[in-house]
Amino acid sequence: MIPHDRTPHPAAGEDQLTLVVGVHLVLTDAGGVLLGRRRNTTYANGLWHLPAGHMQTGERVTGSMSREAEEELGIRIEEEDLVLVHTLHHLDPDDGRSRLQLFFRPLRYGGHVHNAEPHKCEELRAWPLDSLPADTVPYTVHALAEIARGSVLSTVGWA
Template identity: 50%
Template structure:
């Protein structure tokens, strides 16, 4: 499975959403994210997720892949590839377009992230801030 994540940073703050879906990550903060759907490129998928979740339009040309995380939970087999994109620009105002899945959107200082954040998001953000393009989590 390939996960797509949007890393919007403004004034040393990152946009996070509070997940309110029992499927996964319930009651945790996480980057705006979704999964690649069959038949779409990673750029098209990230642009689609941005529109669906945040109501913003991002051209595929304005997305930069800034980090890749090979992530594995217990019993996750080969793990998951998580891709993190930075939008160089976007159109529209950020809104919570999926209130049934996201209780709220909030900006957090990069040096003061909430305790109840999805762990692999922290791994990726730490890697991004350190200038690393790739990281792994959950491997012995």
């Protein structure tokens, strides 16, 4: 028997949840996975992280990822060339917000990878998956481990 949900439901038109959606590019080659050291940022300044950003109002998630890849790395990825490899439901301990982090791998891309936002990224470097730097964003380490083991969904930060 399914217990009855006695949680009060919001009135019509009320928004129950504002979900922040992050998009992350998992770009790998024989040298490992591409990470950037964040610079002049409000979140994780100085830490290593995947090329990433947030979905903007009116964008499809694949459009967000394509835009971020071009802004941060100077490469063009067609939306249909993005494969979703992992979804992470993340409860951010800093602000208590629920975040959906989507991790994409490109089938192909155009252009040459370079640091297109040096004001936000100190350097780009490929790291072996089994020896990521100690100062990598924790949920990034988690997601990359999950991707390596073939998991498509995980959660972090929840009790």
